[in-house]
Amino acid sequence: MTDITNEALMKNLGTAADVLSNKIAGLSDDDVRAATELPGWTRGHVLAHVTNVCNAMGRQIEYTLRGETVEFYDGGMGGRTQAIEMAAGHSAAEHRADLDAALSRVLTVLSGLTAEQWQLPISYRDGVVRDGALALWRELVIHLADLNLGRGPETWSKEFCFYLIDFLTARVPANTRLKLLPLALPPMTVGGGENAVSISGMLTDIAAWLAGRTPTMGSLRAEAAADSVALPTLLPWPSAMAK
Structure with missing residues (x-):
């Protein structure tokens, strides 16, 4: 179990979101179409995936705050794949706008949680909100490395590495x-x-x-x-x- 506090986790999420947004700010449409090391995925696929994860996690938390649960992706894994493929070919400007909106959505709802609400159940991994926030941290940091924009694994913090190994x-x-x-x-x-x-x-x-x-x-x-x-x-x- 990681000993990262909720406050530290929020700071890490904010930092990861800021770095990601800054790194994609100058991407051109050609840059977005470039291949990554992930089989069959361009940078556009990675950006679409991260955007979808942010929106999905934000939705998980919004629903649990209302006393409800909802599947992580509309349509399950099939819906996930379809959404990525539909958005992967968007322009760089569209990807930036979509990702910024998704990051704002999930970070806003997380920042308003009480200590008790961090332990509310979500359907993601049959866990709680804190589990979802940790997953979001993984997504932002690891997939930024996948984009090959100068923030590879060599930049991962000791704290993140220890958490990831665990x-x-x-x-x-x-x-x-x-x-x-x-x-x-x-x-x-x-x-x-x-x-x-x-x-x-x-x-x-x-x-x-x-x-x-x-x-x-x-x-x-x-x-x-x-x-x-x-x-x-x-x-x-x-x-x-x-x-």
């Missing part, structure tokens, strides 16, 4: 135990399997690898029984509508 422990196979050895930081162990593998490298690279992104600060090294081995194959991202 969240992504679910990707460690059941028979595997990972001893993470981030440079100049205390070791961490994730997973409880019998097969022990040590992973050494920069903290940001370890977090990026667990998130399925390309490490940017150097090569990670994996060892088992004092021998170099390939990095383990991770399980899929924890099941959810947004990732």
